[in-house]
Amino acid sequence: MNDKRFKxxxxxxxxxxxxxxxxxxxxxxxxxxxxxxxxxxxxxxLGFPAWFFYSCIAGxxxxxxxxxxxxxxxxxxxxxxxxxxxxx
Amino acid sequence: xxxxxxxxxxxxxxxxxxxxxxxxxxxVMQSNSFLQEYFLGGREMGGFLLAMTMMATYxxxxxxxxxxxxxxxxxxxxxxxxxxxxxxGYFVLMILGKKFAIIARKYQAITLIDFLRxxxxxxxxxxxxxxxxxxxxxxxxxAQWIGGARLIESLTGLNYSAALFIFAGAVLIYVIIGGFxxxxxxxxxxxSVMVIGTxxxxxxxxxxxxxxxxxxxxxxxENPNLVSPYGADRSLTPLYVSTFWILIGxxxxxxxxxxxxxxxxxxxxxxHSAIIIGTIALATxxxxxHLIGVLARPVLPGxxxxxxxMPLLTLKVLPPYLAGIVLAxxxxxxxxxxxxxxILVSSTVVKDIYLNYIKPTASDAQIxxxxxxxxxxxxxxxxxxxxxxPDLLIWLNLFAFGGLESVFLWPIIFGLYWKTGNKYGxxxxxxxxxxxxxxxxxxxxxVLGMHTVTLPIILSLVAFxxxxxxxxxxxxxxxxxx
Numbered sequence: 001m002n003d004k005r006f007k008x009x010x011x012x013x014x015x016x017x018x019x020x021x022x023x024x025x026x027x028x029x030x031x032x033x034x035x036x037x038x039x040x041x042x043x044x045x046l047g048f049p050a051w052f053f054y055s056c057i058a059g060x061x062x063x064x065x066x067x068x069x070x071x072x073x074x075x076x077x078x079x080x081x082x083x084x085x086x087x088x
Numbered sequence: 089x090x091x092x093x094x095x096x097x098x099x100x101x102x103x104x105x106x107x108x109x110x111x112x113x114x115x116v117m118q119s120n121s122f123l124q125e126y127f128l129g130g131r132e133m134g135g136f137l138l139a140m141t142m143m144a145t146y147x148x149x150x151x152x153x154x155x156x157x158x159x160x161x162x163x164x165x166x167x168x169x170x171x172x173x174x175x176x177g178y179f180v181l182m183i184l185g186k187k188f189a190i191i192a193r194k195y196q197a198i199t200l201i202d203f204l205r206x207x208x209x210x211x212x213x214x215x216x217x218x219x220x221x222x223x224x225x226x227x228x229x230x231a232q233w234i235g236g237a238r239l240i241e242s243l244t245g246l247n248y249s250a251a252l253f254i255f256a257g258a259v260l261i262y263v264i265i266g267g268f269x270x271x272x273x274x275x276x277x278x279x280s281v282m283v284i285g286t287x288x289x290x291x292x293x294x295x296x297x298x299x300x301x302x303x304x305x306x307x308x309x310e311n312p313n314l315v316s317p318y319g320a321d322r323s324l325t326p327l328y329v330s331t332f333w334i335l336i337g338x339x340x341x342x343x344x345x346x347x348x349x350x351x352x353x354x355x356x357x358x359x360h361s362a363i364i365i366g367t368i369a370l371a372t373x374x375x376x377x378h379l380i381g382v383l384a385r386p387v388l389p390g391x392x393x394x395x396x397x398m399p400l401l402t403l404k405v406l407p408p409y410l411a412g413i414v415l416a417x418x419x420x421x422x423x424x425x426x427x428x429x430x431i432l433v434s435s436t437v438v439k440d441i442y443l444n445y446i447k448p449t450a451s452d453a454q455i456x457x458x459x460x461x462x463x464x465x466x467x468x469x470x471x472x473x474x475x476x477x478p479d480l481l482i483w484l485n486l487f488a489f490g491g492l493e494s495v496f497l498w499p500i501i502f503g504l505y506w507k508t509g510n511k512y513g514x515x516x517x518x519x520x521x522x523x524x525x526x527x528x529x530x531x532x533x534x535v536l537g538m539h540t541v542t543l544p545i546i547l548s549l550v551a552f553x554x555x556x557x558x559x560x561x562x563x564x565x566x567x568x569x570x
Binding site: 003005006008009010012013015016017019020023024027028031032035036038039040042044046047048049051052055056057060063064067068071075076077078079080081 | 164167168171172174175178179182183185186187189190193299300301303304308312313315316317318326329330333337338355356357360363364367368371375505
């Protein structure tokens with residue numbers, strides 16, 4: 001059956017996968033990219049080690065902003081019940 | 089020692105939760121579709137409720153008691169690991185998303201197993217699913233209950249059994265009488281308590297430690313690895329951390345207690361706002377609680393039992409009334425996880441087993457009676473198991489997580505998005521997923537330095553695809569609605 005709502009659903013699922021890949025790259029990349037040196041020579045941002053600040057704090061805030069943006073501009077509202085809805 | 093000023097806010101919290109249960113019970117009694125109402129809350133959740141019930145179900149004793157304890161001993165590396173959970177806030181709803189909501193309505197599915205049964209048309213799929221839900225969730229309910237009782241024990245000075253009965257009694261009553269609606273509504277209160285409690289405790293701990301910079305230099309002075317992503321003993325390797333991501337980040341789609349929530353919301357608007365609210369709430373709680381565990385180290389040195397870090401810290405850095413509010417947070421986390429598991433296990437027994445195979449012709453009154461009885465009996469059985477508990481809370485929890493994910497992840501995803509996927513693929517995937525998970529867990533827990541769950545998830549993926557393709561001609565997918 002070709003439900004046109006499925007096309008929207010599929011697109012949004014792909015967006016979800018892209019978001020999770022971005023999320024992983026930021027989280028993992030900053031943590032081990034900046035944090036793999038000698039811990040006593042770390043630089044600090046706002047009191048936190050730089051790797052931690054970028055990976056866990058800034059990265060998380062960035063993801064939240066990105067998600068808000070994606071929901072507002074790329075997600076479409078669809079009805080869930082069938083048009084010929086016979087049940088309540 | 090009994091801290092009355094701490095106990096009073098906890099009691100107020102419990103009374104509020106009870107009130108919600110009683111109110112929900114009236115909805116259940118008035119509803120004209122008992123099953124849909126009792127096990128799915130009438131499919132009416134809006135965005136805030138959906139977000140909070142997902143976050144609260146996901147956030148458990150592990151996030152509030154076990155997790156901070158491990159972070160205390162491991163350092164910032166454990167906070168990093170905890171932040172792998174961020175996708176749980178948006179990924180599940182985006183992937184299952186609209187397609188699951190539409191198809192669940194077409195199938196008139198009330199449980200996750202309803203969906204799998206209609207999709208794969210296979211009794212074996214139903215039985216394997218039901219057995220794994222009952223076994224694994226029974227185990228994780230017991231673990232949560234143990235955590236709850238230990239918490240009450242340490243706060244009130246009651247002995248373990250008495251604490252367990254108080255705690256279990258409180259949860260059982262509102263779940264049994266109120267069903268899913270009571271679960272979702274209490275989750276909203278509990279989720280809010282979790283977020284607020286986390287913020288209060290985080291701020292208080294930073295102040296008690298003399299600011300972030302101060303705390304960090306104390307940590308470096310003790311052991312520089314505490315501020316590295318590798319953890320205090322450098323055991324958190326990049327490979328382990330990235331495979332752990334599979335378990336707690338994206339594998340969450342395969343958790344039935346989470347997936348069932350993705351079919352309980354009212355409309356797509358609710359789902360959209362739930363993604364945003366849920367991600368923010370989850371990020372706050374996971375980041376906050378685990379960071380608190382690390383910051384606690386200089387503030388409260390020398391705690392030997394990890395599980396006691398969070399309660400002891402709260403009593404140390406906060407005035408008693410505020411401590412009561414913050415300590416309601418782990419109680420809320422535990423209650424909101426247990427209540428979701430209880431209603432899910434009960435729905436599996438009543439809807440998926442009793443109504444499918446034992447008494448398909450049961451009348452409404454009989455279903456009602458069976459639902460109340462089954463929920464009660466399961467709840468009491470878990471209490472009895474928890475009376476003489478096995479030791480490792482986190483292990484039990486994660487065992488259930490990994491096991492369920494190995495069973496359900498691919499049958500759910502391919503069930504929605506791959507037409508050719510069929511019952512043979514699903515059965516192969518479930519059986520290989522679960523057996524390889526148990527085998528690897530017992531024989532070589534971190535094979536090649538990866539998390540235990542990695543290989544079973546890959547193996548069950550391969551099994552699903554290969555077997556579905558091989559048996560392609562045996563199953564007619566012509567009239568499928570996928």
